[in-house]
Amino acid sequence: MTTSAILRRTPLYETHKKLGGRIVDFHGWELPVQYEGILKEHQAVRQAVGLFDVSHMGQVWVHGPQALDFLQKVNTNDISRIKPGQAIYSHLPNEKGGVVDDLIISCFAPDRYFLVVNASTCEDDFTWLKSQAANFQVRLENKSDDYGMIALQGPRALEVVGLDFPSVPKLARFGAVELDILGKPGIVTRTGYTGEEGCEFIVPSGHTVQVWEHLMSRGEAFEAVACGLGCRDTLRLEAGYLLYGSDIDAEHSSFEAGYGWVVKLDKGDFIGKEILVRQKAAGLKRRLFGIKLCERGVPRPGCPVFVEGKPSGTLASATFSPTLQVGIGMGYLDRPDLKPGAQVSVEIHGRQAAAEIVRMPFYLSKELKNAKA
Amino acid sequence: MPKPENCRFAKTHEWVCLEGGVAVVGLSDHAQKEITDIVFAEPPKPGRTVNVGEACGVVESVKAAFDVYSPITGEVTAGNPVLAQDPAVVNRSPHDEGWFFKLKPSNPGEINKLMDWAAYQAFLKTAEAHAGH
Numbered sequence: 479m480t481t482s483a484i485l486r487r488t489p490l491y492e493t494h495k496k497l498g499g500r501i502v503d504f505h506g507w508e509l510p511v512q513y514e515g516i517l518k519e520h521q522a523v524r525q526a527v528g529l530f531d532v533s534h535m536g537q538v539w540v541h542g543p544q545a546l547d548f549l550q551k552v553n554t555n556d557i558s559r560i561k562p563g564q565a566i567y568s569h570l571p572n573e574k575g576g577v578v579d580d581l582i583i584s585c586f587a588p589d590r591y592f593l594v595v596n597a598s599t600c601e602d603d604f605t606w607l608k609s610q611a612a613n614f615q616v617r618l619e620n621k622s623d624d625y626g627m628i629a630l631q632g633p634r635a636l637e638v639v640g641l642d643f644p645s646v647p648k649l650a651r652f653g654a655v656e657l658d659i660l661g662k663p664g665i666v667t668r669t670g671y672t673g674e675e676g677c678e679f680i681v682p683s684g685h686t687v688q689v690w691e692h693l694m695s696r697g698e699a700f701e702a703v704a705c706g707l708g709c710r711d712t713l714r715l716e717a718g719y720l721l722y723g724s725d726i727d728a729e730h731s732s733f734e735a736g737y738g739w740v741v742k743l744d745k746g747d748f749i750g751k752e753i754l755v756r757q758k759a760a761g762l763k764r765r766l767f768g769i770k771l772c773e774r775g776v777p778r779p780g781c782p783v784f785v786e787g788k789p790s791g792t793l794a795s796a797t798f799s800p801t802l803q804v805g806i807g808m809g810y811l812d813r814p815d816l817k818p819g820a821q822v823s824v825e826i827h828g829r830q831a832a833a834e835i836v837r838m839p840f841y842l843s844k845e846l847k848n849a850k851a
Numbered sequence: 852m853p854k855p856e857n858c859r860f861a862k863t864h865e866w867v868c869l870e871g872g873v874a875v876v877g878l879s880d881h882a883q884k885e886i887t888d889i890v891f892a893e894p895p896k897p898g899r900t901v902n903v904g905e906a907c908g909v910v911e912s913v914k915a916a917f918d919v920y921s922p923i924t925g926e927v928t929a930g931n932p933v934l935a936q937d938p939a940v941v942n943r944s945p946h947d948e949g950w951f952f953k954l955k956p957s958n959p960g961e962i963n964k965l966m967d968w969a970a971y972q973a974f975l976k977t978a979e980a981h982a983g984h
Contacts, residue, residue: 516913517888708914774935776891776911798890798913827909827916 488533489626489686497704505598507534510706520712520800522703523672524843527632529693530705532678533686536600537625538593538607542616545589552610552749553583554732556742560585565654565667569732569740570603575753576728577735579603580720582669584654592654592665594627594680596722610749626686630693631676631713633843634700639666639677641696646677651849660689671710673717675845712797715806718768718838724779725766725794725808733757734810735766736838764791765814768838769822771805775831782825783833785813793824801841805831808838852947855880859965861922862974863904866946867962874923874962877950878910881975883942887912892938894919894930894952901927901954903961908951910941923961925954 485508494501499510509531512519522528540549549557555568562585570578579599584592595603604620611618630639636647645655646666654667664681681689694702711721720726726735731754733741741754771777777796782789796807807824816822820835852875858866864882867874883889895907901921908919908930930952933940941949956962966974974980 511914512887515888517890712913774891776913776916778916798911800890800913 486534488531489683490531490533490690493687493690494531494704499704499706502707504534504707507597509534510704512706512708513704516706516708516712517800519703519705520709522701523632523674523705523709523713524801525633526701526703527630527634527638527676527697528672528703528705528709529690529697530629530631530710531627531690532629533626533683534597535627536593536595536597536603536620536622537627537680538595538600538604539619539621540591540593540607540616541589541619542614543589544615545591548611548614548616549583549591550746550748551614552607554741554748554754556745557583557585557591558745562587563649563654565652565669567652567740569726569737570606571732571748571750571754572606572728573750573753574728575731575750575757577722577726577730577732578606578728580722580726582667584665584667586654586656594667594678598723624683625680626683626689628679628681628686628690628693629670629672629676630679630697630702631670631672631674631705632702633675633845634702635674635676638693638697638700638702642692649677651846660685660692664689671717671719672713673719673839673841673846674713674843709800711795712800715795715797715808716799716801716839716841718808718840718842721795730766730810731757734762734764762814764810764812765816766794766808767811767816768836768840769793769796769807769809769824769833770802770836770840771824772832772834775805775824775826777805777807777824777826777831777833779807781807783809783811784823784825784830785811785816785820790822796824799840805833806840852950855946856968858946859922859962859967860971860974861904861920861965862979863920863922864980865920865922865951867922867965869956869959869962872955873928873953874925874956874959875950875953876919876922878919878941878945879971880945881980883945883949885981886910886917887914887942889938889941892934892941892951894934895921895927897927897929899927901925910938919951921954922965923954923956924958925956927952927954929953 791811793809906918
C-alpha cells in the first residue's frame, strides 16, 4: 500500500478500520475486502442481513425537459417504462455495439433522473454522457463526491429498514424514494447486487457514518454483519450479475453478455442500435456462459476453457461459491451453440478440471425468484 | 503432533517437525490467518521427491491461490487425507489436524538450518515475513 497518497477514501474509512476491516486498493479506492471473513459475511447475507459500504459508486443527476429523450438515446433499455418512484437496470452502449457501463436509473420526476454508475468508470461515463448531451435540453451533474452509499442486503434486510423507514418495505422491487434519512434528505432504492432482498441508501457524504452506525445498531437483533468487497463479489457472481470491466466492457455487447433483456430494439433510436440489430440478425459468434466445476478446485479469472478439447475462451469472473460449495465462473466462449449440461473443462494450475455449462443465475434467493415470476 | 514451540519454520511460513524418521509439514498459524478462509488445499502426491524451497502444494482462499513450499528435501510419504473434504481444517488446526504432508528427509540436518520458534516470532515482526503470503 505504498501508493496510499493517491488512493481515495469513502466517508466510512475510519469506521472500517475500527471494525477491523482488511483494507485493499479497489480501483483506486481504499475499501475493506473483508472484516472477519468472506465466508462468514457471505453466509450472513444469504441467511440474515449484511451492510456494505458502496460509497465509491458514482451518482449523476440528469435534469431538464428532455431528460427522458436524452436517456433513451444513451441507454439500451427503455427508460420510458419507469415512472416517478421507479428504477431500472440498463446498459450505456457505445457506437461499436459495446458497453460503456451498466447502471441503475431512478426516476423522481419527468425532468429529474438519478443514475448510479460504477466507481471505476464514473469519470469516463460522465465525460461520455456530456459529449452526447449537446443537442438535448438537459443538465448533467456528477454528484459522486457529495454522496455516501450503503447497501443493506439479505432476507431480513427489509425488517431492519422497516423499523425506521416503514415506507421502504412497501416499495416494489426496483422502487425508489426520496425521503428524510435521520434528519437529512436522501434516497432509498429497492435494489442490490447480491441476489437477495434489500435496499440501498444514498445519503449526504457527511451523514454516512451516522446512517451506517444507526443501521448497524438496528440490525444487531437480526445478526447484521458488516460486509466487505470479497463477499460482494461471490454473492453477485452466484446471482449471475455482471461486473463491469470483467464480464462486460467496450468490446462485448449486451447480447453477447446474455443481457438481451436490457436491449429494447423497438423503443426508437439509440447509440449503437444499428450494430446491435445486425448482430441479432446475424447471430452471435461468442456468448457469456455460466460454468460450474464438476470436481474440486477453484477457477479464477483468466483460466482457459476447453470445449471438446479445443481452447474456446477464458473465464471473465470465477470463484469458489460459498453457497454451492463448488467452483463457478462465467466466460465468453466462441461456441454460442452450447446448451446447459454441455461438458467442458477449465484449466486450473495447468490441469484440466471437468466442468459443465449451466444456466445463470447459479443461485437466487426465493424472494427474488418470486419477484421475477 | 508436537507443539508449535517445538517446530522449525521456513521463511515461507511452513512448519516442520521430526516424528521418528518422518518429517511432518504444515502451515503456520500466521500463514493461515493471512490466507483467510481456506476453501481448497492440495498436498503433493506420495512418492514425489521435493527439494528444499520447492513449490509442491497449493492452498486457496476465496480470493487467491498460494503455493506451499517444502521446507526440506525428501520423498513425500503422505498427504493429509482430510484436506480434500475439509480444507478449512488448516484454519482451525494448522499445527495439528490441519497438517499438510509428510516426507522422508534426504538430509535430516537441513531442518536445523530453519528458524526455531523464537526466531520465527522475531521474523514475523520484519517486513520480509509479509512479502509472501
